[in-house]
Amino acid sequence: MDLRLSDEQKMVQKTIRKFVENELIPLENEVLRNEMAGKPSLPEGTLKDLQEKAKKAGFWGINTPEEYGGADLGQLMMAIVLMEVSKTFVPFSFGGSADNILYYANEEQKQKYLIPTINGEKKSCFAMTEPGAGSDTRNIKMTAVKEGNEWVLNGEKTFITGGNDADFVMVIAVTDKERHQATGTEGVTCFIVDRDMGWRSEYINTMGEWGPAGLVFDNVRVPEENILGEVHGGYKLGLEWIGFARWIVGARAVGSAERLLQMAIEYAKERVTFGKPIAERQAIQWQIADSAVEIEAARWLVLNAAFTLDNGEDNRHLASMAKLYGANMGNRVVDRVLQIHGGMGYTKELPIERWYREARLWRIYDGTDEIQRMIISRNLIKGHVKVGQFL
Amino acid sequence: MDFRLDEDILLLKENIRQFIEEQIDPFSMQIEDEDHIPESIINLSKEIGLFGLSIPERYGGLGIGMVGKCALYEEIGKTHNGYTTLIGAHTGIGTVGIVEMGNEMQKEKYLPDMASGNRIGAFALTEPAAGSHATNLKMTAVKNGDKYILNGTKHYITNADVADIFTVMAVTDKDKGAKGITSFIVEKDFPGFRVGSLERKMGLRGSHSAELFFEDCEVPAENVLGDVGQGYVNALKILANGRAGLAARNLGSCQYLLDLSTKYATEREQFNVPIIDHQAVSHMIAEMAMEIEALRSFTYRVAWMVDQKEKIIKEAAMLKLYGSEVYNRIADKAVQIHGGMGYMKDYPVERFYRDARITRIYEGTSEIQKNIITGQLKRKYQN
Numbered sequence: 001m002d003l004r005l006s007d008e009q010k011m012v013q014k015t016i017r018k019f020v021e022n023e024l025i026p027l028e029n030e031v032l033r034n035e036m037a038g039k040p041s042l043p044e045g046t047l048k049d050l051q052e053k054a055k056k057a058g059f060w061g062i063n064t065p066e067e068y069g070g071a072d073l074g075q076l077m078m079a080i081v082l083m084e085v086s087k088t089f090v091p092f093s094f095g096g097s098a099d100n101i102l103y104y105a106n107e108e109q110k111q112k113y114l115i116p117t118i119n120g121e122k123k124s125c126f127a128m129t130e131p132g133a134g135s136d137t138r139n140i141k142m143t144a145v146k147e148g149n150e151w152v153l154n155g156e157k158t159f160i161t162g163g164n165d166a167d168f169v170m171v172i173a174v175t176d177k178e179r180h181q182a183t184g185t186e187g188v189t190c191f192i193v194d195r196d197m198g199w200r201s202e203y204i205n206t207m208g209e210w211g212p213a214g215l216v217f218d219n220v221r222v223p224e225e226n227i228l229g230e231v232h233g234g235y236k237l238g239l240e241w242i243g244f245a246r247w248i249v250g251a252r253a254v255g256s257a258e259r260l261l262q263m264a265i266e267y268a269k270e271r272v273t274f275g276k277p278i279a280e281r282q283a284i285q286w287q288i289a290d291s292a293v294e295i296e297a298a299r300w301l302v303l304n305a306a307f308t309l310d311n312g313e314d315n316r317h318l319a320s321m322a323k324l325y326g327a328n329m330g331n332r333v334v335d336r337v338l339q340i341h342g343g344m345g346y347t348k349e350l351p352i353e354r355w356y357r358e359a360r361l362w363r364i365y366d367g368t369d370e371i372q373r374m375i376i377s378r379n380l381i382k383g384h385v386k387v388g389q390f391l
Numbered sequence: 392m393d394f395r396l397d398e399d400i401l402l403l404k405e406n407i408r409q410f411i412e413e414q415i416d417p418f419s420m421q422i423e424d425e426d427h428i429p430e431s432i433i434n435l436s437k438e439i440g441l442f443g444l445s446i447p448e449r450y451g452g453l454g455i456g457m458v459g460k461c462a463l464y465e466e467i468g469k470t471h472n473g474y475t476t477l478i479g480a481h482t483g484i485g486t487v488g489i490v491e492m493g494n495e496m497q498k499e500k501y502l503p504d505m506a507s508g509n510r511i512g513a514f515a516l517t518e519p520a521a522g523s524h525a526t527n528l529k530m531t532a533v534k535n536g537d538k539y540i541l542n543g544t545k546h547y548i549t550n551a552d553v554a555d556i557f558t559v560m561a562v563t564d565k566d567k568g569a570k571g572i573t574s575f576i577v578e579k580d581f582p583g584f585r586v587g588s589l590e591r592k593m594g595l596r597g598s599h600s601a602e603l604f605f606e607d608c609e610v611p612a613e614n615v616l617g618d619v620g621q622g623y624v625n626a627l628k629i630l631a632n633g634r635a636g637l638a639a640r641n642l643g644s645c646q647y648l649l650d651l652s653t654k655y656a657t658e659r660e661q662f663n664v665p666i667i668d669h670q671a672v673s674h675m676i677a678e679m680a681m682e683i684e685a686l687r688s689f690t691y692r693v694a695w696m697v698d699q700k701e702k703i704i705k706e707a708a709m710l711k712l713y714g715s716e717v718y719n720r721i722a723d724k725a726v727q728i729h730g731g732m733g734y735m736k737d738y739p740v741e742r743f744y745r746d747a748r749i750t751r752i753y754e755g756t757s758e759i760q761k762n763i764i765t766g767q768l769k770r771k772y773q774n
Binding site: 036129132134135136138139158159204205206207208272273274281283284338339342343345346347348349353356357360361363364365368369370373 | 517520524527547591593661662663669671672727730731733734735736737741744745748749751752753756757758761
């Protein structure tokens, strides 16, 4: 057993770290200014330039299979890359990737949707959640009714990440109501629906700077050939889309928490009250110590979840644990860091309050804390997983 | 021992509850969007006497004592915290100094206008290098004939942009440490006084804080509040009173969040049952309710002590600490119970979550409250 990164892995980590320090962190003030003025965090052009730079450095489609021109670095490397990228709040993705379930597309669909998505020519989103159906997917109300060789879709989706600027959506709708009601898992189908087929999106304002979309389908007609996977077999795709990489939230939390803790340490050394730096007060020291311990714990949980998947094993249990613990750790750390900064931390002079607002989402999306606990305990109580089996 | 509120206070409380619900709360979204409290609702609040919460009847106030004040704060806490803070800072730390330490001339000069809301109050202690460390104040006040000349900067001053009357702490004798601080009543029109630009914050939109600049600011000697050298003691008393009031306002916000959460959890179904029937949610609600009851009892107990003229330095610190921590825990649970809905701007919960966060920082951070509590306890064994 060797818990260290290989030389090659270290090199990738170092390159990404440099990219973050040299290219992304210098944009932070611009991002804050833009957001305060109600503008997009970064202009489209800046994002494209950054992606070009990253592409030149060899980072494009970091997790896309090689046959599609990606780097296919694997889950563990992706976790390490995400931890580095999350040290800044500048919104950035390397590009060149597609949702995992889009790989289930048939040849024709691949040409039309998968390849353009990987090439960055099209943007996609996935839509399962509805106002009355969050984690309880049995409540899905959106219907698709067959008419000739078309399906007619009606209903609403909500909290759809990427829904505001997607060119097409992979949407889950009920195609066999009786079967869906009886089984809860069958009778729903996944459709690929172009925006110009007639669905609308509405921006949802949130506590954070990130805004998902509500999608409205009002008699949207979709050709038969746009079914992704099997008719009535959409639930499987939905599960795969959701459960695939929940640990990503944990990785984001680790990177963010590391940067935030560093900020708090620097501030605590400088800020003097009652004649000495607050770093010399135990109330501050303890907060720093607890944060550091929790960051390490979350880091190894996330890496284990990623490593297990690379190993070809079922990592869903670990992914849920990494998501739950990482999200909560992140919230505790940003709370302490804000507290250490006092009044300053509450103002928009510093990015801490922005991070505080963003972090709160981690405990809600991709399955709430409560859903993760349901999954984890069910696995253990039903004996699907044994306590301590992951080593 | 009687835990019930007096009939007249109960009646007043019910009136204010209705007023807040019908006249103020509908403007919450507007306050949030515009970062501004409409003059119309400020004026309505003045008309029903809310600006005179701390002021005796003799000077045009409600004259309801601390218990009565906290009862009304509880209702005022149930709406947008920017509004709550504007009223709270004026009726708390903004006026209490003049009510408690002012001489008859000062009271007659300032209180009637403050009670009617014609003039708004603010409290200025904090400086860039002296947050909770009040004895580190840098602002100076030098006597020159029948005037004092004030020089220095204050920051994070709540109501700075709307206030007319400031209770300001400055150093009159730097060799005397805490005993060399004096409080002054400063009017915004005094020469040499200027308000800086507003701070941008995570929450409390509509309530603004800013820096205050004093450049050879002339203050008449008759505007010394209490005795020269007594400013630090004044500040402690004003802050203690303010902290108790803050807890009462937090209590109201907590109650509002519990009501929203219980209603939502009863209506929202997941896995075929209302989520309140899932133990994870039901126990969160039980904890919220329990903490609110504890906070309520503690709040009125401290308010009662104030009305008995008892010293409340330690109790106010405990109450402020507990009230802020409870408010943050409850806001966190309210967001969680509401799930994605709790994170959305169209719904009030996320706003309370952001507004709650400042209560653990302003009017003395949680850490400072702990220092005060232990400092008070330790004395007993030191002397």
